[in-house]
Amino acid sequence: MLFVISATAHTTLTPTHTTALEIAEKLNNRSYTDYGNIESKLDSSSHLAVELIHVRLLLSVLIDLHRICGEEEGSTWEPKSPQEIANRIFCTAYMGMEKNSSPETRKRAADLAKVIGANHLDFDIDPVYDAQVKLLTSTTGFEPKFKMYGGTKVSNLALQNIQARLRMVNAYTLAQLLPQINGRREGAPGSLLVLGSANVDEQIRGYYTKYDCSSADINPIGGISKTDLKSFILWASKKENFGLGLLQKFLDAPPTAELEPLTEDYVQGMTYNELSVYGRMRKIDKLGVYGMWEKLLHVWGDTLSPQQIYEKVRFFSWNYAINRHKMTTVTPAYHMEAYGVDDNRFDMRPFLYPSFEWAYKKIERSIKQMGAAGTRAARAEDKDT
Template sequence: MGHLITVATSLNQWALDFDGNLERILESIRIAKERGATLRVGPELEITGYGCLDHFLEGDTILHSWEVLAKILEAEEVEGILCDIGMPVIHKNVIYNCRVIIHDRKILHIRPKMWMANNGNYRELRYFTPWQKHRQVEDHYLPRIIHAVTGQTKVPFGDAVVSTVDTCIGVELCEELFTPASPHILMGLDGVEIFTNSSGSHHELRKLYRRIELIKEATLKLGGVYLYANQQGCDGDRLYYDGCAMIVVNGKVIAQGSQFSLNDVEVVTATVDLEDVRSHRAVSSRSMQAASAERYNRIEVDFALSGDKFDSVKDLEDLVLHDWEPKYHKPEEEIALGPACWLWDYLRRSRTQGYFLPLSGGIDSCATATIVFSMCRLVAEAAQRGNQHVIADARRIAGEPEDSTWIPTDPRDLANRIFHTCYMGTENSSVDTRKRAKELAEAIGSYHTDLNMDTLVTAVRNLFAFVTGVKPQYRVHGGTNAENLALQNIQARLRMVLAYLFAQLLPWVRGRNGGLLVLGSANVDESLRGYFTKYDCSSADINPIGAISKVDLKRFIAYSKDAFELPVLQGFLDAVPTAELEPITETYVQADEADMGMTYDELSVFGRLRKVDKCGPYSMFTKLVHEWGSFLSPLQVAEKVKHFFFEYARNRHKMTTLTPGYHAEQYSPDDNRFDLRPFLYPSRFPWQFRKIDQLATKLPDRSTVHPAEVKEKTE
């Protein structure tokens, strides 16, 4: 009985950070060897970072990748271990996304990706070409910088597998796992026992379950050891890669890394018995299919991954005999952890001195502030564990001198140093929102400022009156809708101007250098509906809740109230969402859902049908008339659908200016690479709406629910 020590790693790589990426790769190999591993797998495109985007088209990026690989090949860390490294490679003037398999300062094989991720946030076909010569290899002639290290002139390039003395290894690259005809099936039938998958898979709420189930399924019928390595962290864009490196044997998860972490390097190892794979495959029907399977070219290496015997009692203890239950976070926890880790990466890599947030007293800015507090908690926990990288970054961001001994173990103390909040009130603001903002700031420890900006609003209003001779009025004072909207927008846009002023100067006021990043707090539903002022205080540097629904934000706040010991959050949950941009009277208080003409729950439904289910107005109506037919008539459903598409279309131009937001939801309307649609629409959709009306008048009315219960039913 032989045994195999395998390893999958998660690295927090940064696009184009070749020095840092090299250091983290070598550190992961060192840790793997210390644990006795003989095979190390890294995440996709780990040398460059996954998110280089159009930089992959630059010759410099390819050149620097070879330079880094040369340093890896020269390092003593790579002796006595098989390593699977990710980088872009130009082969015959074509750019490929590749895995480079190395052993003892030699390149064994270069395996290009065959199926590309090219939807949603991914545009791999913009940069790379898929390898279409399945089960074929060619000679790849190496650059001189590699020849100088390895003495090799050429290596096999293409779709092949690596055969060691004791087993066979096949590469499956990220998206290839998600395709219907995944490579692991045919490789497994041809005798491959170990599959490596190097991934650049990003976080979305509730997404991890699908990924784990696909990895388990890959070896449940087929049998085998599956090593999954994923990038972890923000590498320069809206995405957070959520790690969760895994080792799966015969459909059972036997090791799993963290999904969210502040660690730059995380290595997951397990000891498994190859005989388990072979016995699992001893099934007649599988054997018949395998006997007729097409063969793969085998790249042979005189190296054994397993030993002939157990070297110690510890080897017996390490041998994984039982699977464990995969770890899943609840969506509320995902919101608390994912955006918080993303904010920390963004802060430390942008080399700014903290964050500034306009804190309105509403639930959206409250959620943003709570996520920043969660970030401070994660930093404090990492510091308590002695994470020197986190401690060093926190000291630099907080403006501590080089000889400082301060350790950020108190999240409220850290928040006071790096997180700045400000309540920007006007005559339309209520006592309640001002009080909630102040109490939340005190509870989380942020450096809080409270101001009234009525003099600024009045100055702009008077300037307009001086120039035009007429003074705009609010609707409650007899003004038109145009006047009312303009006066609201003045307040919202002035808040953006003040936010950047305070973000630039507050560190100076506190005797520090540098500036702050301004945080936005517009949720995905309001962005989809266009219920925000263009270039208002939602126009910021980054937005941690930009792709999170109002429904999920409320659940997150309810969770945080207990998890973070913040009873003040209950007041935000109880409050009616309001922009507070119009005067409050005895008979009128501005309310968001009334303004929008639809509920946040309805917006979530519309958003998913529009983006995820790819519904236009007519198909959305036909779906909802069945789902909502028991409490809404066809005509009522038709009016809701038409109202949504009208408002979405006429506000679509706003989505081109959305603050870069943390990507967390499949129906995000982010116009920048994710949701590519025109921004000038025939907003009344005459053909589509006419077809809806024609059908709505013919369908029977099945609704039996009292109108007061409708809101509850659509949630």
């Protein structure tokens, strides 16, 4: 079991802030900052628990901790450090692929787990992946290949999805059996839950696989954008008493899923900063396709033409519409911000959308009326006149 992670490191822990969370998945997918955020938020909660026990002398927190960690009644165990708590409640697993996973990501995962005090597992899922591909080939006679080896775009994506979903299966297997493997006291109450790692930007873009690391028991970072997540990691990396300076390496690492044998970044067609802007306009400002374009003329007009802004908005709206159905299966997230996209209770919207042709045509008419100005960015002197 694990403390529910709060949006800040200063939320007071009470019995209502505890739940049965003990294993978090680093499924070697999503970007590295997501993994760093889950672990850094756990670490901040462990620090807070130690403070509440030793500085504020809150006996109720120690009693809760005994219950969460499966201690027998009357136990005198008292954690002296956040790492001691994490070692009892937190497990991580790096589930790599021999060809696709890099030594750098594997080492970063192990180093962070060691600093926090988590029980860390490191293994490759190649045998299970190979068996799944062989099963498909023996059943259908078709052998899927990655695109770089002559495969199609469809087979390339299918092979990536096999890896992602196998990691979810392994995560739940570990969650069920690790208490027994680690010698948890027979009859001790509680169970293990899996932590998810899909953030708001990835959900609104649809940049994740159904039933991969987006599917878990709870998602601590599912209600916050990538840009805000990076801000939290930067804060945690500079917090001296946390001792998490190595988080800077996660911020510097390029985001990549490592699901295919390529070294360059995966191209989403839009940046995380752009996704953050779209997300706020969509949810907080309640803007549709035309409203977004109209407002972005004033935000991006210095560097982009109305036509270019339209193309960006159209690309986003298309991806949002075709991927919205994925939100019906996403794990409930800890609610943090007004731009959240949690379909379970906060952002209930249709999951099947018609095309936005009316809005597209309205924008196209507006650009046509602008004449030459519709295809070039506004200059500073134009704005001043």
